[in-house]
Amino acid sequence: MEIHSDMTDRPIPVHDNAGRRRMIDRLTRRVVTACGVAILLVMTLLFFWLIWVVVPLFISPGMHAGNQIKLWQSSPAIAMGMDRQQRWGWRIDHQGSGRFMPLSAEPPSAELTLLRGDIRASASADHESVLLLSDSGAMVLVKPDFPQGEEPRWKFPLGDVPLSSGEEHVRQFSLAQSADNRWQVALATADHITLWRLEAQQPAQNSRLNVRDVDHLLLSPDGSLLFALSGAQLRVWRIGNGEPQLRDSLMLAEPPESMMFLSGGSSLLIAYDHGISQWFDIASSSGPHLRQIRHFNGAQWQPLMFTEPHRRVFGTLSPQGELKLFASKQDGAILSRQLGAGIELAQFSPEGDGLLLERAGSWQHYRLTNPWPDISWRNLWQKVWYENYPEPDYVWQSTSANDYYQGKFSLVPMVVGTLKAAGLAMLFATPLALAAAMYTAWFMTPQLRRWVKPSIEMMGALPSVVIGLIAGLWLAPKIADRLLGVLLLPLLLAGVLLLCGWLMQKLPPRWRRCWFAEGREVLLLLPLLLLTAVFALWAIPLAEQALWGQGLAARLSVDYQQRNLLVAGVAMGFALVPLIFTLSEDAIFSVPASLGQGSLALGATQWQTLTRVVLPGASSGIFAALMIGFGRAIGETMIVLMATGNTPVTDGGLFEGLRSLAANVAVEMPEAAAGSAHYRILFLSALVLLIFTLVVNTAAEVVRQRLRQRYSQQEVQG
Template identity: 60%
Template sequence: MSINRIPVHFSDRHRRAIDQLVRRTVTACGVGILLLMLLLFFWLIWVVLPLFTAPAMHPTLSQQLWDTQPALALGSDGQLGWRISRHEARFIPLDGQPASAALALSSPPDAAVTSSDSRSVLLNVQGALLLMQPVIRQHQGEWRFPLGDRPLPLPQGAVSQMALSALSDHQWRVAAQTPAGISLLTFADRTSVSQILLSGQQADHLLLSPDGTLLYASAGRLLRVWQISDAGAQLRETQTLAQPPQSLHLLAGGRTLLIQDARGVQQWFAITSANGPRLQAIHTFARSRDAQGVVPEAQRRVFATFTAQGTLSLFASKQDGPILTRQLAPGIRALAFTPRGDGLIVERAGQWQQFALENPWPDVTWRNLWQKIWYENYPQADWVWQSTAAGDSYQAKFSLIPMVLGTLKAAALALLFATPLALAAAMYTAWFMSPGLRRWVKPGIEMMGALPSVVIGLIAGVWLAPHIRSALIGVLLLPLVLAATLLLCGVLSPRLPARWRRPGFEVLLLLPVLLVVTLLTLWLSTQLWPHLSSQLLHYEQRNLLVAALAMGFALVPLIFTLSEDALFSVPGALGQGSLALGATPWQTLTRVVLPGASAGIFAALMIGFGRAVGETMIVLMATGNTPVSEGGLFTGLRALSANIAIEMPEAAAGSAHYRILFLSALLLLLFTLVINTVAELIRQRLRQRYSQHEGQG
């Protein structure tokens, strides 16, 4: 008897070549994906790293001056500098070219003050006022006298202290200390359009806000703040300082007041109180005690100090101490920033020394991103994200804590909602459901995962959110009601006819009951307590609860599929042996199958959590996108991913806002990497532990 056999060619070169090609292709694709992820990681670091580079300062050019007298005022447009002394006013090119002829001053001024935009200078010429403007066009300078080239005496007497505010290109407000009191004058070209006299008021220092609506006047230890309007001046508040001020300055925007005294430079700004806005001492800048002069930048909340020994320091309003300190030669008389803050002019006797500054993002530090910062006009320190505003002088606020907390809250609550449903469905489908019904149910649940997240977010924001608001009490009571219904069904199920209690078909009876109970609970809540939720709870229509329900719905298919596969991967002999020894199906599931599948179930939960952390469209459309660090279940939030999607289109390339958004993306990538790494380590330990138990068994 012969047996026909099919010959097997194990030495087929063609097949070996194909296998080797496929193996190398798969390996190359895997390595390519890893390299691509590594390239993405390093690219994000390359974009983010400039945010945290330390400020730098480099000398560029030194120039000799014809005039050795100290400068009363100086400034620059970045290419052409100007200075005013007691004898002359001169424009000086910053590239080392010869300076143009100086404008001789017929009467030597005693003092000068500059407007916040450095485009107007007010001189005190023997008690009279002279307004000058350095106008620079096409690298050529011209001196203008908007109020005439002769000093203007005041009827109240000689001026001893003064302050200047440029309200527009042709309008100025001046505060002048005279023997009769403080005079407030508003000029439009050559005409004085209004005048206010604060009779009897004497001040050692005067300072006007950039818009001319606030006057700060210090006399001894008293600091008075006057509110100025067309109707007159009203005393807003009086502060008693610890020491008499040496000078007063305003940072860009006019909201932060710098008070220099013997202790150093202090930061003050107004916060809201029961009596309106009132100045509040915020902090004293460290290592600013021996400052001889204070010079603010024109466009950013940065200022420089210098000492008699030549120590130059840069400060930013959000930092406690100097962000840059350099020891220069002693004898510094004056400083001037370039308009963009990328250059600095240091004047000594008969000499200018120029420095290039590298300080593009003075307000951004690792501490500011994570710690509470006391921002201007806020009642206390807080985590705040507010990247843009309508005003040009707005100081952006970049705190990542509201988005990180929003991401974690939404992901954790979504996982809390999805885990019981997904695991219960996986356990029932894998262990109790009949094979015929499972062939329909499992693909149906997996098809839920094909729904686009933007569709789920749209349904949650447009349809689900208003319905939850109207039936909020019912939604909150629903978990308790459903749990009680399940327990009651478990008690009553033995009394059902035998043909209705066939294994695997309980779900066909249970689902209609649960659906009816759910609809009845929600309907009763709308009828019995229609306004209770709005009276007892602060409820925002798009909130954490809505986002968690929608995102949990999106996580159920993923966790269900992976958990059900993990349960099925447990060897069937373990379950059959447990049942043969007399254990019930429930005991076999909880004590044998679940421990064996715990590694896969844990991996499913971690993958679901990672998906929730990176979810964008659902949290974008269902949360209200409110970047707040506080708030409960019924308030809005903003996630890191949604924040990137919202603000990246409006972020200027290369700006601090742009790079911080990339930092958010890097944090999401690192967070996902950490979750997956921890999940894999725990999964391997669980697999090793239970595989040892199985081997011993």
């Protein structure tokens, strides 16, 4: 019998794929390495870019010499100043002659006699109006005007005909501009003070105060307060439409050498031989009252003291020419220079970015670099005492309608708010997520797990803005209506679970096998837990209404804000549960089954196996899940923004609002002027958030690696 076969004696070719696999492995390794290096490079560039934006906040002020200008007037000056662009300077001498001089050292304009006689001058707070007073009591109001593209000129808001003050031998006088075309003048003689109200094209009005021996006299910039210093006694009057009312009468420790206002008249500087102190009003039950706040370190009274028109900065010049600049919210001098002796008068530019000094026969112009005098590292992290506040506090208040407003930039409220919101969210999410992960990975049947795990993971697909919107518009009012039930709900749920566990142990084994099939207990527990939640959120509020007539939130009234930390914690916790659950469940499920089976074979219960074998083996993954969730909570923006009221407070409790660093940046960055202090401090907030996240993640990775190494060694030894 002949057998035919299609098979041949040729060997079957075997394709060797080892070289192809090695090439793919090398390519994959290089791509992954390149991507990792690119990510590190981007993070490094981001870090240094943030530092580059922030560093100018903390650069020391600078001073650069400009032109030296020859004076064409031999009489000493009684008032001088500059325009905002620092192109022109103006000067009024003792003989009442005024002249404009270019700061480019070009020839000056013609001299103009403003008032004849032996003249004294007092300027308004912004140095835009000057009152000239002659020895005979005549007074005239002048204003240097700098039209765009034209030569500067002198304006006379009340006319160029001198007004008679009716006073001779005036010892002190002060000027304040209370409205666009309205001024107030205070004149102090040996035995009284005369107050004048001057208005364009209106008759002058005056009133009189019987005060003797006034050494120093000041009107607040808006003309609402009058300060008079007689020896060591300081009096403050409130000026209104009627007669002035004495508000404060203080006896100082010794007679001061001088006093002057900082910007806006909110702060008063009183200079003694031994130092300079700052005073401002403090609110009380009887109204605002003047109080000494602080002494400036290293500041001493000098014959020349001058202040900026619009910022809380002042300078002192010693007879030897030592210049020191001080800011109201910084310790010590922010700038110190030796300029040489012989300086007779000094004045800041309107924006504080220039300084004009007069010596005999010449001017010296300086450019100043001091854009943010109130910003320091200390002010960002320590309590600061601001005007009209009862005590030092952490304050974030970046905008105001007042031109004299001082920005308050404390990062402490946002840091505290960030940590409080993240901590409460983790407190809410961690027990739920870990308990769900342990039950799903260890106790639940595989068929049920295939439904439950994807369902919980789908919760993570909800956008933060949607969760924040629901929390702010729907959840916050519901929690306010059922506050007591919401607070009792976790306790009731825990109690019901413990009771069910105790009752299950008391049931006969046959009943437990019949009604509580292993891995399906949740099907019976869920309805019971839902009934408990309905009881807490429906029956308890009804009982409250029956007993007290109102809910807990209404009884708290002032202490309760509808959008608060509790609402944010619940909403953020809901957003964190899917993330922590997924990573923790994967970590528990990835523990080798042989470890659990060996423990069960040795007689351990399932709970003992889970807590003593499985969880230690998965501890590194669980810890990583918690740290990733905490990092997500720290950087959360929209939920915190929409659910908390966005209130930058430090001492708020569970029922008050807050503001986080991320939410603060998101809210205020669009309205911050590029390059301003506000703009750079928001970048500093982002830098602080980035550093905090990097530190937490680095520490978490170190701990995770140690846990992994420790339990890996135990597994090998076991």
